[in-house]
Amino acid sequence: MVRETCRFMTDPRDLPVPVRTMKAMILAAGRGTRLQPLTYELPKPMFPVLGKPVMEYLVELLAGHEFREVMVNVSHLPEHIENYFRDGRRWGVSIGYSFEGRVEDGELIGESLGSAGGIKQIQEFGRFFDDTFLVVCGDAIIDLDLTAALRKHWQSGARASIVVKEVHKEKLSNYGVVVSDENGRVTSFQEKPSIEEAHSNLVNTGIYIFEPEIIELIPSGTEYDIGSQLLPDVLERGIPFGSIELPFRWLDIGRLSDYWLINQLLMRGSIRGMNMPGREVMPQVWVGLNVSIDWEDVLVEGPVYIGANSTVEAGCEIHGPTWISHGCHLQGGAKVSRSLLFEHTLMRKQAVVNEAVVFGRHCVDKEGEPVVHHEPGLDWVGDARDKTVVTMRLTG
Numbered sequence: 001m002v003r004e005t006c007r008f009m010t011d012p013r014d015l016p017v018p019v020r021t022m023k024a025m026i027l028a029a030g031r032g033t034r035l036q037p038l039t040y041e042l043p044k045p046m047f048p049v050l051g052k053p054v055m056e057y058l059v060e061l062l063a064g065h066e067f068r069e070v071m072v073n074v075s076h077l078p079e080h081i082e083n084y085f086r087d088g089r090r091w092g093v094s095i096g097y098s099f100e101g102r103v104e105d106g107e108l109i110g111e112s113l114g115s116a117g118g119i120k121q122i123q124e125f126g127r128f129f130d131d132t133f134l135v136v137c138g139d140a141i142i143d144l145d146l147t148a149a150l151r152k153h154w155q156s157g158a159r160a161s162i163v164v165k166e167v168h169k170e171k172l173s174n175y176g177v178v179v180s181d182e183n184g185r186v187t188s189f190q191e192k193p194s195i196e197e198a199h200s201n202l203v204n205t206g207i208y209i210f211e212p213e214i215i216e217l218i219p220s221g222t223e224y225d226i227g228s229q230l231l232p233d234v235l236e237r238g239i240p241f242g243s244i245e246l247p248f249r250w251l252d253i254g255r256l257s258d259y260w261l262i263n264q265l266l267m268r269g270s271i272r273g274m275n276m277p278g279r280e281v282m283p284q285v286w287v288g289l290n291v292s293i294d295w296e297d298v299l300v301e302g303p304v305y306i307g308a309n310s311t312v313e314a315g316c317e318i319h320g321p322t323w324i325s326h327g328c329h330l331q332g333g334a335k336v337s338r339s340l341l342f343e344h345t346l347m348r349k350q351a352v353v354n355e356a357v358v359f360g361r362h363c364v365d366k367e368g369e370p371v372v373h374h375e376p377g378l379d380w381v382g383d384a385r386d387k388t389v390v391t392m393r394l395t396g
Helices: 054-064 078-085 114-126 146-156 169-174 212-217 226-236 256-267
Strands: 022-028 067-074 094-099 101-104 107-110 133-137 140-142 160-166 176-180 186-191 202-210 241-245 250-252 279-282 285-287 299-301 304-306 317-319 322-324 335-337 345-347 352-354 356-359 362-365 381-383
Touching (some): 022 054, 022 114, 054 078, 054 133, 054 140, 078 094, 114 212, 133 140, 133 146, 140 202, 146 160, 146 241, 160 176, 160 226, 176 241, 202 212, 202 241, 226 241, 256 322, 304 317, 317 322, 352 356
Parallel strands (some): 022 067, 285 304, 304 322
Antiparallel strands (some): 160 202, 345 381, 356 362
């Protein structure tokens, strides 16, 4: 009788098939040397774009394509990333972190293992990668159809796939060039070739799809790179290795000039689907909450965003595209043009900033070169939270 009452009420063959739990890794351990000095105080994945960290756009994209478990390797200033994203539940995902480095006298010392070495450390710790997984770089904004990319990977029978994108010929020397045959099978790589030597106009976007056995090729406990070491090894061994080409936007902030330009384009509305936050109080001028501006005696030419709790005194000039983050203070007479001001920036009345990025005590032009004010010894930028303390002294 007991056995009879325990019979299935539904035929087991009608029960749903378990759904794969898709896993991804975000590479976020680099020092961002090409974005120094700004990366002295903020890791590159946390650089704000339209008010959100670059990496947040990636987390949102992963969540939208049903990637529910995400590992992030961290090394340089890891607390900024971990304290912001925490366990990921805000975005509907679970996020874990793998620190690369050591603790010395109670202080974290970052020692990056490279993009591939970071994968190896995660796998050796807990065998996290047990099925097809995605790897993306934490310093780019993309709108790639990840589901379509996975489908192409599976259909090709490849054990490793790389997402490629066509770029203008004059930019090829900035990237790793990927050469593939008519079937999309990768045949060779060229690391930042000259324009004349490039054999393809398809470049490595830093987006990869791997099967777990690829990790076995990565040596343990050593710095190892995906693009320059792991993938050439995959190619040399004859492992099925494919390229995936799909239409998508790829906004790479690898250099400071890229970061400045992308923000300029986004503020001009040149990239569909990326909208300015805040409230539009006049054409092409957006503000956050509780902003204090002397509108009668301030010249503002959009597009301009002024963040919450910011103050703009009479006599200031702001020419767009300019992004002013929350908590900033522009004293009367300050002039800002086509620039980005990070949070809590104090611009004193003599300050003139043109096509620059201001972050804490750092002010650099769009190419990353330090900006020096004309007048020797003039203290002209500081921290808006403490107007009595000068945090930057520039000498001519």
